[in-house]
Amino acid sequence: MTDKQILQQQLWNIANTLRGKMGADEFRDYILGFIFYKYLSEKMHAYADHILKPDGLKYQEIDENSSKGKKYLEAIKDEAIETLGYFLKPSELFAELARKGQPEEGKENFILGDLTKVLSNIQQSTRGAESEEDFENLFEDLDLTSSKLGRTENAKNELIVKVLSHLNKIDFQLDNVTNDVLGDAYEYLIGQFASGAGKKAGEFYTPQSVSTILAKIVSSGKKKLKSVYDPTCGSGSLLLRVAKEVKEVGAFYGQESNPTTYNLARMNMIMHGVHYRKFDIKNDDTLEHPHHIDQQFEAVVANPPFSAHWSASPLFMNDDRFAPYGKLAPATKADFAFVQHMIYQLDTNGIMAIVLPHGVLFRGSSEGHIRQYLIEEKNYIDAIIGLPPNIFYGTGIPTCILVLKKKRSDPDHILFIDASRHFEKVKNQNQLRPEDVEKIVTTFRERKVEEKYSYLASIDEIRENDYNLNIPRYVDTFEEEEPIDLKAISKELKSLDKEMAKTDTEIAAYCKELGIETPF
Template identity: 70%
Template sequence: MSENQKKQLEQQLWNIANTLRGKMDADEFRDYILGFIFYKYLAEKMEIFADDILKPDGITYTSIDETTEEGQEYLEAIQEEAIETLGYFLKPSELFGQIAQKGNSDTEGLSNFIIEDLQKILINIQNSTMGTESEEDFDNLFEDMDLNSTKLGKTPEARNEIIARVLAHLDKIDFKLENAEIDVLGDAYEYLIGQFASGAGKKAGEFYTPQEVSIILAKIVTTGKTKLKSVYDPTCGSGSLLLRVAKEVDEINDFYGQELNRTTYNLARMNMILHDVHYRKFDIKQEDTLERPQHIDHRFEAIVANPPFSAKWSANPLFTSDDRFSQYGKLAPKSKADFAFVQHMVHHLAENGTMAIVLPHGVLFRGAAEGHIRQYLIEDRNYLDAVIGLPANIFYGTSIPTCILVFKKCRENPDDILFIDASGEDNYEKVKTQNILRENHIAKIVETYQNRTTIDKFSYVASMDEIKENDYNLNIPRYVDTFEEEEPIDIQAVAQTLKDLDTEIADTDNTIADFCKQLNIQTPF
């Protein structure tokens, strides 16, 4: 698929999404359109899988008569294999194409009523996984799709009409699932998530990291590697960061994530399945990461995160005996959990691993408990590998400047820390109200990190002695000098300009006074 065709598909899907919009907020109609696309994906995947099984019999899945004994025998055999391989099951009559056609088969000018059928199908998808390995991965996946919500339409007929119309539009789109080499649907899904994020304002921070930041994090944690045993995101949102890491290597054995928001947790699981990550290869949990971690005994080769900036947490004194925090001697303050997330991630980092986390600039210089934790990580553990300053206003819902901290337990360069200042005007592009990192900007950051080079007004490799001299304050301007010397001012020329202006003012005053005298009026001065 060409880049132009890809963009056409993305625009087509966005137009369909806006069919649903009505008076709904971006995050509300997001849940419907992404849910319908996910259902279409599951149905098409099921049909392709079943058709392949039935090929020796010379029949297709949709040709099976579900009312006959022979048809039921076929379905039982296919269901067993589908649950094992795909993790779920759909009958021929439950496929997306069948329900879309039914909803748009006019009977006396009216669409057939499909809401009840559709609701049952979504429940049946979940029920087909009950008691199987995939049960947790499909549990309540469609709970945010209330097909009887008045936001879809005031009457059942109105709701049915709009749903039927959306399904009809989606049914015409070929996601090319037969071609395993391209991920048309996965890319389109990511595009839609990004579009919803741009319209969701502050709420977007709950589920989405801008792609350009995701790329930087992913390239950093995969530097020098083509395969990963595992990747982990403790605040995984929609799962986009985890999936971005997968694009940078040939293979990842296992994906792990945790997400507090229930709706976003559902979106992350859908995103994984839709990107063809097998249900046995991902483990996404829904819980508060700091208060109730779900993967406490695991260690991960790559860790990425964009946690909520300066979030509140309990800082419960009991955590002083928690293995994640006990060695530091102090907990992150209740009002700012930034370093609590760092400590949590460091605990989960494998000895050969790399972690990259996005944080507000305050973590670089704030004192008290945060200063103590920062010093311990640098002086006692020597885990901090790099500090990367990003431009302001690149995240949805906040304009504050942010930074990326990179940590390793076994550092190749234990005697220094790399500082990169990518916040200058030459390092991003302003598009409307948002600042954007283009491909060349991303490449410069990543290459500078990988080559560990000092570049005038952009990067600096600071020795551990310099860090110590600065009392472990990591404020980037202390290390990367971005000062632009102004051209010298010619005082003599300025004085002459002022003298000339005085002469011009005096001449103008005289002219005005002469006019006033001729008009026989008082002068204004």
């Protein structure tokens, strides 16, 4: 096993310590929170030791109560807040609390109060600093008073001490800067929790294969991206996936309406080594209260909730995101509202890719009107990719990826790709294999036409189809059945009749020997 796989398995085993106590989404919040605390602690410890090296000191050697120690801590705090964005005293480090919680001579050491205070102090340390918003309420989902951790205070303390002790033994390999071992392991855990969270999984996680497709599409032909934006960012995994496809991303922007998932996104960013100054994630409803409305982004990606409800208030007809279209997306299907919002935020030379249910391709009424406007008036739709059914956690509906550009290299055609038959079935879930992902991306980038897989439809052809973008209208995947040889089948039936007659005769003979009546 690789270092990454070993760490993934170790963390998952520890997560299962809590699993029997609560549901997948609940124990997710605890274990990911504790891993994050250990990460912050180890970063703080290493940074402080580096600062103290010229003085021949180690961070844990500082006497926090002495006047000299207090001066050291004050100086270290100023630099840590500027560089890391937060501060922890030596007594607040993860390893110290894990050690403190170990039983002595059969006596339990109670640390729940200390742990609660430390998590609060991390957030308090950022007050008034540039990083305050990035750490505010970050640990609010770690309710250490919850009865789900145990019926008594001692039971809760015992479980938490057990988890901290196991985590304390694991090497997070933070020095391995060439390979993001811990970040990938954290991502693995989020995916594992998503697979067990049912319908709730779609709120915070996009399957890695789909994320990879979106990331490769929006980064096509680029080594650096000035900015990447996800208006429904969930755990932030999609934003981070885009970063893996280029050498550098200038800044990450996102918005997430669920407070718990919003916390997870910020943790995920920091765990992947994204500096607090390089990401800006907000907690709010994107359609109703957009926070980055005055900015445009080079890459825009999203996997919004399918056919979500929104207000569709008439007031939005005065909103620059929606006004040019003349109609709003239906109140019960916000799919095109997200498309309109993302287009508004897309830079002139940018690319956006969004996952949507197939209905957006052919539904009529206001959605048909918006679709026609995008094709006829703006000509922004560059490609449509049909995905296999049952690849998203919590829903089996077929989905597609819409790719839009404000400046298209091939404005006379829209590329259609039908990848719905290219997958493997793993247990109850369909999965795109690496070769399936590569085929989709290569076909998109090269705008290849392949029989029963992809097709370049002219705008005139789409116009003739009344702006219906349903993929089967353009990619013919019909497979003719092999002709039936009636003579061969007739011959086979006669042969079977002879064999059955012979068998009946044998059965009748056995019945006669046994003195019983034949069954026919």
